[in-house]
Amino acid sequence: MNKVRVRFAPSPTGFVHVGSLRTALYNYLFAKHNQGDFILRIEDTDQTRFVEGAVENLISTLKWSGLDYDEGPEKDGKYGPYFQSQRKEIYNSHIKYLLDNDNAYRCFCSAERLDQLRNEQVEKNIDPKYDGKCRKLNKNESEKKAEHESYVIRLKVPEQGETIVDDIIRGKVSFQNDLIDDQVLIKSDGYPTYHFANVVDDHLMQISHVIRGEEWLPSTPKHLILYKCFGWELPQFAHLPLLLNPDKSKLSKRQGDVAVEDYRIKGFLPQAMNNFVALLGWNKGDNQEIFSMHELIEHFSLERVNKAGSVFNAEKLNWMNGMYLRNLPDSEYLEIALEKMKSFGYDTGEILKNEAIALSFKERITTINDLKEKASIFFEEGIKLYENEALEWIKKPTSQKVFSFMLKELENISEVNLDVFKKVMKNVQQQSGVKGQDLWMPVRAAMTGMISGPELPIVIEIFGKQKMEKLIDTAINKF
Ligand code: GLU
Numbered sequence: 001m002n003k004v005r006v007r008f009a010p011s012p013t014g015f016v017h018v019g020s021l022r023t024a025l026y027n028y029l030f031a032k033h034n035q036g037d038f039i040l041r042i043e044d045t046d047q048t049r050f051v052e053g054a055v056e057n058l059i060s061t062l063k064w065s066g067l068d069y070d071e072g073p074e075k076d077g078k079y080g081p082y083f084q085s086q087r088k089e090i091y092n093s094h095i096k097y098l099l100d101n102d103n104a105y106r107c108f109c110s111a112e113r114l115d116q117l118r119n120e121q122v123e124k125n126i127d128p129k130y131d132g133k134c135r136k137l138n139k140n141e142s143e144k145k146a147e148h149e150s151y152v153i154r155l156k157v158p159e160q161g162e163t164i165v166d167d168i169i170r171g172k173v174s175f176q177n178d179l180i181d182d183q184v185l186i187k188s189d190g191y192p193t194y195h196f197a198n199v200v201d202d203h204l205m206q207i208s209h210v211i212r213g214e215e216w217l218p219s220t221p222k223h224l225i226l227y228k229c230f231g232w233e234l235p236q237f238a239h240l241p242l243l244l245n246p247d248k249s250k251l252s253k254r255q256g257d258v259a260v261e262d263y264r265i266k267g268f269l270p271q272a273m274n275n276f277v278a279l280l281g282w283n284k285g286d287n288q289e290i291f292s293m294h295e296l297i298e299h300f301s302l303e304r305v306n307k308a309g310s311v312f313n314a315e316k317l318n319w320m321n322g323m324y325l326r327n328l329p330d331s332e333y334l335e336i337a338l339e340k341m342k343s344f345g346y347d348t349g350e351i352l353k354n355e356a357i358a359l360s361f362k363e364r365i366t367t368i369n370d371l372k373e374k375a376s377i378f379f380e381e382g383i384k385l386y387e388n389e390a391l392e393w394i395k396k397p398t399s400q401k402v403f404s405f406m407l408k409e410l411e412n413i414s415e416v417n418l419d420v421f422k423k424v425m426k427n428v429q430q431q432s433g434v435k436g437q438d439l440w441m442p443v444r445a446a447m448t449g450m451i452s453g454p455e456l457p458i459v460i461e462i463f464g465k466q467k468m469e470k471l472i473d474t475a476i477n478k479f
Contacts, residue, residue: 002206002208003036003037003206003208004030004031004034004035004036004037004208004209005031005036005037005039005205005206005207005208005209006027006030006031006036006037006038006039006207006208006209006210006211007027007038007039007040007041007201007202007205007207007210008020008023008024008027008028008038008039008040008041008062008067008069009041009042009043009198009201009212010024010042010043010058011042011043011044011046011049011194012042012044012051012054012055012057012058013049013051013054014051014053014054014057015054015057015259015260015261016057016058016061016062016259016260016261017258017259017260018243018251018258018259018260018263018277018280018312019213019242019243019251019258020260021061021065021260021273021277022240022243022277022278022280022281023211023212023213023240024062024065024067025065025067025274025277025278026211026240026278026282026300026302026305027211028067029278029296029297029300030209030211030300030301030302031070032297033297033298033300033301036208037070037071038067038068038069038070039069039070039071039072039080039081039082039205039207040059040062040069040072040080040081040082041081041082041083041084041201041205042055042058042081042082042083042084042085043084043194043197043198044083044084044085045084045085045191045192045193045194045197046191046194047189047191057261059081061260061261061264064260064264064270065260065270065273065274066270066271066274066293069081073086082201082205084192084197084201085191087197087201088190088191088192090200090204091186091192091196091197091200092190094196094200094230095153095185095186095192095196097230098153098155098185098229098230099153101229102156103155103156103229104153104154104155104156104185104229105134105135105137105142105153105154105156106134106137106142106145106146106151106152106153106154107130107133107134107151107152107153107154107182107184108134108137108145108149108150108151109130109133109134113133114130117130117131127179128181129179129181129182130154130181130182132182134154135154135156135182150188151188152184152185152186152187152188153184153185153186154182154183154184154185155182155183155184155185155195155196155222155225155226155229156182157177157180157181157182157183157222157225158177158225159177159178160177160178161177162174162175162176162177163175163177163180163221163224163225165217165220165221165224165237166236166237167217167220167237167238167239168209168236168237168238168302168303169238169239169240169241169302169305169306169307170217170239170307173217175218175221177221177225180221180222180225181222183195183196183222185226194219195219195222195223195226196226198223199223199226199227202235203227203230203232207235208235208236209235209236209237209238209302210235210236210237210238211238211240211302212238212239212240213239213240213242214239214240214241214242215242216239217239220237220239238302238305240281240305241281241305241306241307241308241309241310242309242310243280243281243309243310243311243312244309244310244311244312245311245312246311246312246313248309248311251312257314260273263317266367266369267340267367267368267369267370268317268321268367269321269324269325269328269336269368271292271293271324272317272320272321272323272324272325273317273321274293274296275289275290275291275296275320275324276316276317276320276321278291278296278300280310280312281305281306281310282300282304282305282306283304283306284299284304285304289320290320290323318366318367319366321366321367322365322366322367325362325365325366325367325368326362326363328362330359330362333358333359333362334355334358334359336368337358337359337361337362337368337371338354338355338358340368340369340371340372341354341357341358341371341375344371344372344375345379346371346375346376346378346379348378348379348462353461353462356458356461356462357375357378357454357458357462358371358375360453360454360455360458360459361374361375361454364452364453364454373385374450374453377447377448377449377450377453377459378462378463381470382470382471382474383448383449383471383474384449385449386445386449386478387445387449387450387451389445389451390444390445390448390449390450390451391445391478393441393442393444393445393451394442394445394446394475394478395478396438396442398432398434398438398442399438399441399442399445399446399475400476401432401434402428402432402434402438402439402442402443403442403446403472403475403476404476405427405428405431405432406424406425406428406443406472407469407472407473407476409424409427409428410424410465410468410469410472413465414465415464415465416460416464416465416468417460417461418457418460418461421456421457421460425439425440425443440456442475443456444456445475446471446472446474446475447459447460447463447468447471
């Protein structure tokens, strides 16, 4: 078998859709599984869709995801990616070949004529398709007109027969040639369309497998016709299933975030995101859900990609991210958490205390950004939000009794540390007669506003006597 070479070929439209991340990831996994190459090719020949900063965003998103590409033209000592906008001459020489061999023709039809044609066809309920008017022009006529008229270049699609796409995921899919449009290959601005540049590049870059979203399947017969015109060997095709909202409609912004950047900003970990996205349409054949990148590379195969659409379940992503956070080694977790806390202005001035605070939430957060709200108890005067359950505990008569005794005990000491606190609680227990859960839960609720917040010893050490007194006071007043 030839060397496996695959490409991720996004058009930079401004943000990276999670579906695009999945395409990139599957290409990457397939390449690495087969010791092949993963190539990034920016498909930017549509000048009307240029978005400032889109390419930079795309590259930084891929970098965040850890999907490093293997090659590309060298610039400033770095590789790639390939940009189609820089390869115009290549497309020009290839279109010349098609024109010379009568596989393509210039079309001079005006936008108005094409609009009218389209409207008539829509009215008659026919799929819109170019009627071939300029197909009939002979070579001389066409060349003459080209000297002073603007034109596009179209593919001469065979009028009969069928084109069969042999897809690794979908099997054989056949298309009637007479229903295929004479696709524009070169636009009037001289730039190639997606279809043309894509096929020329896939061939020249020796792409062995074209792995892309299902939405490109209807374009594939046009691509196959192009390969045939050039006499090129076909790559293998694999069209990935659609991503769906939970209501089975096509995944859209309206029902939640679809940009990878949104998840990145929200504090999701790239390794959780990759794991989650890998399972959107692929499984190993058993129930395993947690995969390291290494394991994904080891097990990934296109044969195990589903045909059916895959539902994007945000709840599952949350769960997975929380799990990845919990499983991080403390040192790695702290690196991320402390930087985040710093960005929120959360700094006790003592590194050990900052670390203790961050670690106290490691088991209790879904994304690292949750630290903003959760850790706020350490950095704000009072507690912004009490959980309902915490309030219920606070309001119990036995709890109120505990609070009163605690305040009295605290009056007699100058500062609290863990040992002092233990003594205080022992005395409170003896005097109030309240013990066990009824003793500890209200204190936890009053101190943190949470039921399963950070451990009390950490809270006590960091809060100190004054803050404790104040919070107990507040808890008494909530009664
Ligand atoms: N430029 C196309 C896109 O934006 C690439 C499709 C393909 O992989 O062929 O998705």
